[in-house]
Amino acid sequence: SQQGEEDPQALSIQEGENATMNCSYKTSINNLQWYRQNSGRGLVHLILIRSNEREKHSGRLRVTLDTSKKSSSLLITASRAADTASYFCATDSNYQLIWGAGTKLIIKP
């Protein structure tokens, strides 16, 4: 079952601009994670935010979590061509992660 839903499905921006993608989920969570997938590759963990946290930073990444709205956002600042990838949110459920369908981000030079 898929709990997370990312929005938008696809996003194309100019290099240097900021990229924002959103994730909504349905049930209560312990944490929410964001992963990146380059085309045809495995996923790489980016950041984890716990349910009692509202904002977290890692380099050019900023994640927010609003548990009242059951939503999270991932902001990538000063985008680079290497940021071109698909981005997935995942929420924990027992010993599994529940995945959204992802946002495909394209950074134009």
Place this chain on the structure above:
Amino acid sequence: DGGITQSPKYLFRKEGQNVTLSCEQNLNHDAMYWYRQDPGQGLRLIYYSQIVNDFQKGDIAEGYSVSREKKESFPLTVTSAQKNPTAFYLCATRLGGAKDTQYFGPGTRLTVL
């Protein structure tokens, strides 16, 4: 991808044949997972194992089988009963509890001819 290997990278099989995908890890992680990814889609859980000699069905286990005889290995067999097996298959591991992150292998792309 470090520490998790999947082989082969590309696999072709004829309809009606079983095929086994390999996943090996040297991270000493307890839990291992198999996911299926279709184009433009998220990940769907096939099977997972929290400990050696134990595994659980995920959301789409029909037509698949696994074994967990060793901590390092979690092979996935795609049987002829799987009606639409062409997909990208990802193996992942996790160190400990449900709150830990997952680490992914590079994936195997299976194509049924």
